[in-house]
Amino acid sequence: MNDIFIDVDYAQIYKHGQKIGGDVFLLSRNPENDQIVCTLSDGLGSGVKANVLASLTARMAHKLSFSPMDLTHSARIIMNTLPVCKERKISYATFTIADIRHEEGEEVKVNLVEYDNPSALVFRGANSYLWQPERIDLEREGAFKQEVLGHSQLKLSIGSRLVIFSDGVTQAGMGKALPLGWRLEGVRSFAQAQIEANPDISSHDLAQAIVCRAHSLDRLSAKDDITCMVVYVRKPRRTLVVTGPPFTVEHDQDLVDKISRFEGKKIVSGGTTAQIVSRLLAKPLKVDMSCWSPQVPPCSTMEGIDLVTEGMLTLSKVAIALEQKKPVRSLPNDAVRKFIQVMQESDQVHFIVGTKINEAHQDPNIPVEIGIRRTLIGRLRKALEDNYLKETSQEYI
Amino acid sequence: MGKKERISVKICVGTACFVQGGADLLLYNEFLDPVVLGGCDIEGVSCLGGCKDPNAKDRPPYVQIDGVIHGDMTQEKLCKLLSEAVHA
Numbered sequence: 001m002n003d004i005f006i007d008v009d010y011a012q013i014y015k016h017g018q019k020i021g022g023d024v025f026l027l028s029r030n031p032e033n034d035q036i037v038c039t040l041s042d043g044l045g046s047g048v049k050a051n052v053l054a055s056l057t058a059r060m061a062h063k064l065s066f067s068p069m070d071l072t073h074s075a076r077i078i079m080n081t082l083p084v085c086k087e088r089k090i091s092y093a094t095f096t097i098a099d100i101r102h103e104e105g106e107e108v109k110v111n112l113v114e115y116d117n118p119s120a121l122v123f124r125g126a127n128s129y130l131w132q133p134e135r136i137d138l139e140r141e142g143a144f145k146q147e148v149l150g151h152s153q154l155k156l157s158i159g160s161r162l163v164i165f166s167d168g169v170t171q172a173g174m175g176k177a178l179p180l181g182w183r184l185e186g187v188r189s190f191a192q193a194q195i196e197a198n199p200d201i202s203s204h205d206l207a208q209a210i211v212c213r214a215h216s217l218d219r220l221s222a223k224d225d226i227t228c229m230v231v232y233v234r235k236p237r238r239t240l241v242v243t244g245p246p247f248t249v250e251h252d253q254d255l256v257d258k259i260s261r262f263e264g265k266k267i268v269s270g271g272t273t274a275q276i277v278s279r280l281l282a283k284p285l286k287v288d289m290s291c292w293s294p295q296v297p298p299c300s301t302m303e304g305i306d307l308v309t310e311g312m313l314t315l316s317k318v319a320i321a322l323e324q325k326k327p328v329r330s331l332p333n334d335a336v337r338k339f340i341q342v343m344q345e346s347d348q349v350h351f352i353v354g355t356k357i358n359e360a361h362q363d364p365n366i367p368v369e370i371g372i373r374r375t376l377i378g379r380l381r382k383a384l385e386d387n388y389l390k391e392t393s394q395e396y397i
Numbered sequence: 398m399g400k401k402e403r404i405s406v407k408i409c410v411g412t413a414c415f416v417q418g419g420a421d422l423l424l425y426n427e428f429l430d431p432v433v434l435g436g437c438d439i440e441g442v443s444c445l446g447g448c449k450d451p452n453a454k455d456r457p458p459y460v461q462i463d464g465v466i467h468g469d470m471t472q473e474k475l476c477k478l479l480s481e482a483v484h485a
Binding site: 272274275285286289292294295298300308311313358 | 411415416419420439441443449
C-alpha cells in the first residue's frame with residue numbers, strides 16, 4: 001500500500017433556478033500507474049446548453065489527457081468539436097485539467113492545463129504558493145478570440161493542496177456584497193484561513209466551505225454555477241478490520257499481535273473474535289445496549305479497539321449499504337452506521353479474515369443472508385474500491 | 398429484612414441468537430414489568446457459547462440468569478423467569 005494518499009473531492013451549487021449544471025467535474029483514477037486525472041469544465045451560458053458544452057469538453061479533455069497526445073493538439077481538437085451556440089454564434093467552454101501522478105517518494109507531480117478558468121491555487125500547509133504558468137497561444141483557425149492555454153508542472157509534497165474552481169466562485173457577490181465579486185485574492189485568503197483554522201481539513205470539507213461561502217456572497221441565490229474541487233496530498237488514514245477467529249487456536253496470539261502493532265483505527269467484527277481479543281489483551285468487553293436495530297445486533301466497546309461489532313449480519317448489512325451507496329444519515333444508529341462512518345473516514349482498509357468455521361452458523365434455521373465470510377469480504381472490498389475509491393488489502397489467518 | 402440481591406441477566410447478542418429471536422429480547426424495556434426491571438441488572442454479552450455446544454438440549458436464543466443458561470428464550474418465558482426470580 002502507498003504511503004501517500006491523494007484526496008480529491010469537489011462541491012457544487014447550480015445557478016439559482018437551474019436543475020442542471022453548466023460546470024462539469026470528472027475524476028478518474030488509473031491504479032496501474034498511480035495516475036489521477038480530474039477535469040473541471042464550465043460551459044457557455046447555463047442549464048442544458050452549458051451542460052452539453054461542458055460535458056463534451058470535460059469528457060474529451062479527460063480522455064485525451066490519458067493519451068500521449070500533445071496537449072495543445074488536444075485543446076485544438078476540443079475547440080473544433082464543440083457545437084456553436086445559436087444566440088452568440090460561438091462555441092465556448094473553459095476547462096482545467098489536472099493530471100496527477102505519484103511516481104516515487106513523498107511527492108506528487110501535477111501537470112496542470114488551464115484554459116480561461118480562474119487560476120488554480122496551491123497551498124503548502126497554509127502558505128499560498130505562487131508560480132507563473134507557461135503560456136501557449138493556440139493560434140487556431142476560425143477562433144473568435146485569442147486562445148491561450150496555461151501550462152504548469154507542479155510538485156505537491158505531503159500537506160499540500162491544489163484548489164481549482166469555476167468563475168462562479170471568483171465572481172460570487174458581484175454587484176451585491178462586493179462590487180467586483182469575491183475575486184481570486186478573496187478565495188485565496190478564505191481558503192488560507194480555513195486551512196489555518198483546521199490544518200487537516202479534508203478536500204470535501206474545504207471544497208464545501210468555499211462553495212458555501214461563495215453561495216452566501218451571492219445571497220443564497222447563485223448567479224452562476226459554483227464549483228470547487230480540491231486535491232489534498234497527505235498521509236493515508238488506515239483502518240484494520242479483523243473478522244473471524246483464526247483457523248487454529250495457536251494463531252490467536254498472532255492475530256492479537258497484529259492488532260496491537262497496527263497503526264490506525266481498529267475494528268473487530270465477530271463475537272467470538274472479540275472474545276479472543278478481549279481475553280488475550282486482558283481488556284473487558286462490554287455490550288453497548290443503546291446502539292442496535294432490529295436487523296443488526298448491538299456493538300460493544302473495548303479499550304484499544306475503536307469499534308467492536310457482531311460479525312456476519314453486520315458485515316452483510318455493511319456490504320449492502322456500501323454497494324447501494326446509502327448515505328450515512330439515512331441509516332439507523334447501529335453498528336452498520338458506525339462501521340460505514342469509519343470506512344468513509346479511511347483511505348486504506350486492511351482485512352484480516354479468520355478461516356475457522358463457526359459451528360453455530362451451520363444450523364439450517366439460520367437465514368441465508370449469513371453467507372460465507374470470504375465472499376462477504378470480497379463484496380465489501382469491491383464496493384469500497386469501486387464506489388468509494390478506497391485502497392483495500394486482505395490476508396487470511 | 399435485608400436488602401435483596403439484584404438478579405444478573407445476560408442476553409446473548411451473538412449472530413445465532415440474534416437472528417433466532419434474540420433481537421426481540423433486547424426490547425426488554427418494553428415488555429418487562431417495571432418492578433421486575435428494577436430488580437434486574439440486564440446486559441448484553443457477545444456469546445454465551447450455548448449455540449456451539451453439540452450436546453445442548455435447547456436452542457438459541459440463550460439468556461443467562463444468575464449464572465444459569467436458559468435456551469429457547471422468548472419474551473413470555475423471560476417475563477415469567479424474571480418475575481419468579483425477583484419475587485422469590
